[in-house]
Amino acid sequence: MKEAAENDATVTAGGERLSLRRHSRRAFDALVVEGVLPTFLLWAVVVIVRSGPVDYRWFPALAGITAAYWALLVLPAFVIRLVTARRTSLTLSRDGIEGLSPSAALVRWQDVAGVRAVRRLTGRRVQVTKRGGASMLLHAPRSGWLPDPRFERDLAALREWAVRHGAPIDPGKPHPREPRRLWSPMTIAGLVLVALLVAAGLRTVDRGVVWPWTPIASGVTGACPALEAAGLGRHWPADTREHVLDETRDFGRLHLSECRWHSPFGTDPAPFDLLVVTVARHGPGPESSAVASAARSHDAERAAMSAPRPLTGVGDEAVVISDAGLVVVAARKANVTVVMWANLDSHDRAQNAATSALRVLTTAMMADVRLDSTERRGDG
Structure with missing residues (x-):
C-alpha cells in the first residue's frame, strides 16, 4: 500500500x-x-x-x-x-x-x-x-x-x-x-x-520594428523647392537647365511631389540631360504603419533596379545604380522616400561625377526631412 x-x-x-x-x-x-x-x-x-x-x-x-x-x-x-x-x-x-x-x-x-x-x-x-x-x-x-x-x-x-x-x-x-x-x-x-x-x-534585426512611438514626418517640402535647397545650382547651373515639371498630388495615404529638369541646349556642356526627382510621404493604412508603407515602397524601387549597390549615410536606407548613361538613387527616411534619377546625354560622360552629385543632393534632402510626429499621432 x-x-x-x-x-x-x-x-x-x-x-x-x-x-x-x-x-x-x-x-x-x-x-x-x-x-x-x-x-x-x-x-x-x-x-x-x-x-x-x-x-x-x-x-x-x-x-x-x-x-x-x-x-x-x-x-x-x-x-x-x-x-x-x-x-x-x-x-x-x-x-x-x-x-x-x-x-x-x-x-x-x-x-x-x-x-x-x-x-x-x-x-x-x-x-x-x-x-x-x-x-x-x-x-x-x-x-x-x-x-x-x-x-x-x-x-x-x-x-x-x-x-x-x-x-x-x-x-x-x-x-x-x-x-x-x-x-x-x-x-x-x-x-x-x-x-x-x-x-x-x-x-x-535586419528590418527593424515599427512601434506606435516611432518618429515620422507629418509633412515634407515639395520636390522642386527641396532640390533647390539641397544645392542643385552647385551641380547644375541654372543657365544650363530648363524646368519641365513641378507637380504635387495628394492621394490620401500618399502625398507625392515630382520635379523635372532637362537640358535644352543639345551639345552645350551640362552635367545631365534629364533629372527627375520624386518625393513621397507615406501615411498609415488599415494594416500598415506609415514607416512600413514607405519601406515597402523603397523595397519595390530597389527590386526594379538592376544590381543596386547600398549607400551608407543617406537616410535610413538607400541604394544606387550607375550604368551607361543612367544614374538612379533611391532613399528612405522614416515614412518619406526620395527617388532621383538622371539621364546623361552621352555614354561617355563622367558617371562617377553624376553619381556623386545625386548622392550629395539626396543626402541633403533626407537631412532636411523633419520627423515631427509619431506613428500613433499620425493616425489622426
Whole structure:
C-alpha cells in the first residue's frame, strides 16, 4: 500500500490489482506544447513572410487569431484533460494489463517482452513490447515534455508489477529508454522550431520594428523647392537647365511631389540631360504603419533596379545604380522616400561625377526631412 501511494496508484484491499492514472501535470505540459509554441510559431512565420519591418499594426490581428485559437482549441482541451486526468486509468492485474480499450483483449504478462518510456511529439508515453516484436502505447501513465518524477515512479511500479507476475523482464536492469534516432520526429520538429525562431530574430534585426512611438514626418517640402535647397545650382547651373515639371498630388495615404529638369541646349556642356526627382510621404493604412508603407515602397524601387549597390549615410536606407548613361538613387527616411534619377546625354560622360552629385543632393534632402510626429499621432 505504501509503495502504491508513493506511485500515485490505487491497490485493492486484496493487493491484487494496481491502477495507474494520468496526472493533471500532463494538462499543464500540453498547455505549453499546444498553446505557447504554436503561438510563437505563428508570430515567427508572419515576421518571416511579411515584407518590410515588423509592424505594430500586425499585433491586433495576430492577437485576435491567438485569442481565438486559445478560446476554441487550447483552453477547452486543457479543461478536458484537467477534468478527466484522474478518471483515465490503466489496470494491472495478476494476469496482465487490462483496460487498454473497450475492445482490446487482456495483454498477459508472459507475452510482455519489454516496458519502456518513449518520446512522442505530445510528450512521453509508456510502450509495451510483446514477444514477436509487436508494440503498443499505453494511455496511462503519460507525461509532457518536462521532467515528471511521478511518471518515473509509475513507470517503475509498472515494471516491478510486471516482473513480479511473470513478465520475462530482467529486474536487475533499469528500464530501457527509447533508442536515440538522429532524425526522429522530435529532432526534426525541434530543428524546425529553432530555425524559424532564429530566422524571425534575424529578420527583425535586419528590418527593424515599427512601434506606435516611432518618429515620422507629418509633412515634407515639395520636390522642386527641396532640390533647390539641397544645392542643385552647385551641380547644375541654372543657365544650363530648363524646368519641365513641378507637380504635387495628394492621394490620401500618399502625398507625392515630382520635379523635372532637362537640358535644352543639345551639345552645350551640362552635367545631365534629364533629372527627375520624386518625393513621397507615406501615411498609415488599415494594416500598415506609415514607416512600413514607405519601406515597402523603397523595397519595390530597389527590386526594379538592376544590381543596386547600398549607400551608407543617406537616410535610413538607400541604394544606387550607375550604368551607361543612367544614374538612379533611391532613399528612405522614416515614412518619406526620395527617388532621383538622371539621364546623361552621352555614354561617355563622367558617371562617377553624376553619381556623386545625386548622392550629395539626396543626402541633403533626407537631412532636411523633419520627423515631427509619431506613428500613433499620425493616425489622426
